[in-house]
Amino acid sequence: MEPKLVFAVLLLISVAVSAEYVRPPPRKTLDFPWSEKPSSHPQQVHISLAGDNRMRISWVTDDKSAHSTVEYGTSPGKYSAKSRGESTSYKYLFYSSGKIHHTIIGPLEPNTVYFYRCGGQGVEYQLKTPPDQFPITFAVAGDLGQTGWTESTLDHIDQCKYDVHLLPGDLSYADYMQHRWDTFGELVEPLASSRPWMVTQGNHEKESIPLLVDGFASYNSRWKMPYEESESSSNLYYSFEVAGAHIVMLGSYADYDEYSDQYHWLKADLAKVDRAKTPWLLVLLHVPWYNSNKAHQGEGDDMKAAMEPLLYDAKVDLVLAGHVHAYERSSFLNAWLFDLQKRVHNGNSDPCGPVYITIGDGGNKEGLASKYIDPQPKWSAFREASFGHGEIQIVNSTHAFWSWHRNDDDEPVRSDSIWINSLVSSGCLSEQKFGARKSLL
Incomplete structure (x- = not known):
């Protein structure tokens, strides 16, 4: 049998097996003892x-x-x-x-x-401190919360020898109970005090009470990000660079239409990216634009309509989202099942579009989103409702390895992985204009 055909068969078998995975029961919210630290201690x-x-x-x-x-x-x-x-x-x-x-x-x-x-x-x-050149490893986990599954996810992240943690929204699940922000800070301190955590906001960070409390008061006070350094006017969206990656953190709950400050900031920020210096371009946001789960279906459509053309023109390599409490990865398979690099743009296969990943499965108290739309859309390559975390190791200017690790009886089982080629190496950046492309499937 031809090697490519063997690989295709094994791939289909692995997807079938993952669909039969029996998920363990939910775990309770953690209880925290009263802090006995002196009042002046950090x-x-x-x-x-x-x-x-x-x-x-x-x-x-x-x-x-x-x-x-x-x-x-x-x-x-x-x-x-x-x-x-x-x-x-x-x-x-x-x-x-x-x-x-x-x-x-x-x-x-x-x-x-x-x-x-x-x-x-x-x-x-x-x-x-992170390295200033490749390789560099990012851990990714959204929708963390403070449950037993959160604790397991953090233990697994601690084992992966990451350089920077990326969190696409929904941190503490305090949900107006402000002391839960304090317990979340204590829970993540062992990891967050030793490696940089770069976060963006989710819906559970809003906590607004009309006429009484402005939204994002706790989030903005506690988790200050480098928005001023990236010339953003809001802590809800910003960008930063590390090693050879330019990373944009978008705000799903800040205005994003073409007349908004965020839209104009994003357009200017992407225009300044030097792909010779930072060949990898990543974007994080909370609400996914591509989602085949029945949970939160269509919630990202308006933002997608406004901003997807900007990301496509900039040739973003990878878009990571949370919000849906499950895992899903896009990437087209062509008719022969040999090519995993058919990216996504405007719902169709496009070799110059991003890879989209939803990873809102860090361990929150609301549980997993286990109901999917059938049949599975063509753009969706792998999906599973399990708690876990992701890792992306950018090896060099042309190749990165993405893997998703399911929490399976407290062991980080690698259940999905893919090599991603940078669009810098694909020839997409050399094109001046990109017309509409029909689906290759």
Whole structure:
């Protein structure tokens, strides 16, 4: 039998097997003991990229007089530099947050371990900066929440030796109960204090109460991203660069039509991308544009209609979304089942479109979205309602390896994977105009 035919048969068998997977039952929301840390000691420490080889350290203290300083260096207990930052706080009905600190440190050396202490109090933390060249690995998990499945997902991410975590919305599932933001911060601190977490907002971050509380108050106060560095006017959408990747974080819950600030910012941001410097172009958002699950069906259509042409013209390689509590990957199979690189644009096969992935299955309290539309659309290559996480290793300027790891009895089982060719290497960027293409299927 021809090797390509053998591969095609094995691929079909693997898809059939995944459809028969018996999913384990849901797990309860985690309970957290009351913090016994002194009021001046840092809590909920997390870090994020801040541009120009810098890192933002964020944490909370109960002591409102605590200093927003960070001491850091490359040897434990020996700090060669010190930075002072800013602080904020917010009120939400009867809840008052602690003092929320944001301090930028650097410039830092790439691919280097640093030791740091926040506010001159508490334990010493350590972080590792991402590399400045390939290879680089991103962990991806959306819709995390605070359940037993969340805990399992975080354990699996911790095993994958990632450089940066990408989170396409729905973090804490606090849902107006503001103390749940504090417990979420404590839950993710072991990972989020050691590797940068880059996040965008989801519907569970809105938490608006008309006439009383503006939307995204907690999210914007606690999870400050480098929006100013990317010339964005809102913390709800921004971009950043790391190693050879330009990554755009879009806001599904900020205005996005052609007259909006986000639309004009995105158009300008994509126009400035230098694919010689950053050959990979990734986009994250919360509500998927391509979704064959019955949950949240059609919710991304308006944003897709407005912005998909911008992403296509810019030759975005990969679009990652959350919101739907299941996993799904696009990528066309041609008539001979040999070619997995038929991308998607305007619902049709297009070799110069992105690969679309939905990965809103981090472990939230609402459970899995297990009902799919039948028959499976042609653009959908793999779909399964299970909790898990994704990993994308960008190997070089032309190739990246994507894998999805199902939470199976607390073991990270790799259940789907695909090699992705960058559009830089495909010849798409050399074309001046791209007319409408008919489906190749």
